[in-house]
Amino acid sequence: MWDAELLDVKGLLCPMPIIRLQNRSRELTAGARLWLQATDAAVLQDIPAWCRIHGHGLVQQQELHGIYHFLIQLHAGRK
Numbered sequence: 001m002w003d004a005e006l007l008d009v010k011g012l013l014c015p016m017p018i019i020r021l022q023n024r025s026r027e028l029t030a031g032a033r034l035w036l037q038a039t040d041a042a043v044l045q046d047i048p049a050w051c052r053i054h055g056h057g058l059v060q061q062q063e064l065h066g067i068y069h070f071l072i073q074l075h076a077g078r079k
Contacts, residue, residue, distance in 0.1 A: 004033035
């Protein structure tokens with residue numbers, strides 16, 4: 001979906017969605033897009049904060065039927 005890598009962290013509670021996101025982002029190339037799906041409402045604050053701290057773009061965020069969806073653009077200038 002959205003020409004992005006899917007990271008499904010549904011059912012995981014804080015801090016695991018962020019830990020999985022951090023680990024997966026390290027495996028992807030700079031400029032890659034990541035589509036994250038989660039069910040823990042903590043991600044509503046955690047994911048935007050993680051993007052801000054690490055310089056990644058939060059392209060889209062939505063909630064649909066209790067699932068939170070985030071489209072993240074990994075910063076092209078990162079290491």
